[in-house]
Amino acid sequence: MLDKLRSRLVRTGPSLLRMPLQLAPFTLKRQALEQLLGWQFRQALEEGDLDFLNGRWLRIEVRDLGLLWFTSVEDNKLVVREAAQADVSFSADAHDLLMIAARKQDPDTLFFQRRLVIEGDTELGLYVKNLMDAIEPEAMPKPLYVLLMQAAAFVEAGLKTACAVQETSVGEPC
Numbered sequence: 001m002l003d004k005l006r007s008r009l010v011r012t013g014p015s016l017l018r019m020p021l022q023l024a025p026f027t028l029k030r031q032a033l034e035q036l037l038g039w040q041f042r043q044a045l046e047e048g049d050l051d052f053l054n055g056r057w058l059r060i061e062v063r064d065l066g067l068l069w070f071t072s073v074e075d076n077k078l079v080v081r082e083a084a085q086a087d088v089s090f091s092a093d094a095h096d097l098l099m100i101a102a103r104k105q106d107p108d109t110l111f112f113q114r115r116l117v118i119e120g121d122t123e124l125g126l127y128v129k130n131l132m133d134a135i136e137p138e139a140m141p142k143p144l145y146v147l148l149m150q151a152a153a154f155v156e157a158g159l160k161t162a163c164a165v166q167e168t169s170v171g172e173p174c
Helices: 002-023 026-040 042-046 094-101 107-112 122-134 142-170
Strands: 058-062 067-074 077-081 088-092 117-120
Touching: 026 042, 026 067, 026 077, 026 142, 088 094, 088 122, 094 107, 094 142, 107 122, 117 122
Parallel strands: 058 088
Antiparallel strands: 058 067, 067 077, 088 117
């Protein structure tokens, strides 16, 4: 029963979160995103690993949550905007982005399955994808790491249960 509940939450969770996230003012989302990104990428910024984003804009869309923002590097700091002229665009569903961050899914695999869509400047897109690939969850700030791993384990178990149910009821693999 717990497995079925987890599966249902994984499948319907984004639709439940979509409305409150859309109602939240962008200034609140911007502050949260800038704080989270700054926290996660502090060392990369200090070492110049994100210099490729100076004056360039990355559009990020979490499709199932209805979240969309643009990010760049200005004055050695990650900034988030509601609108900008994107040089490259990344879009995926929340659970796929979560699995990439937790290193439980490979961005290349999701790209070739068309679950991660990358459009625009190919070279810049490759830099961003390689950055996603290089993130070591263990190097994240401890509270962020713990939250990420717990969320990823929950989603992974829910997806496995949903696949098992689909295979049993429809007779087709996920």
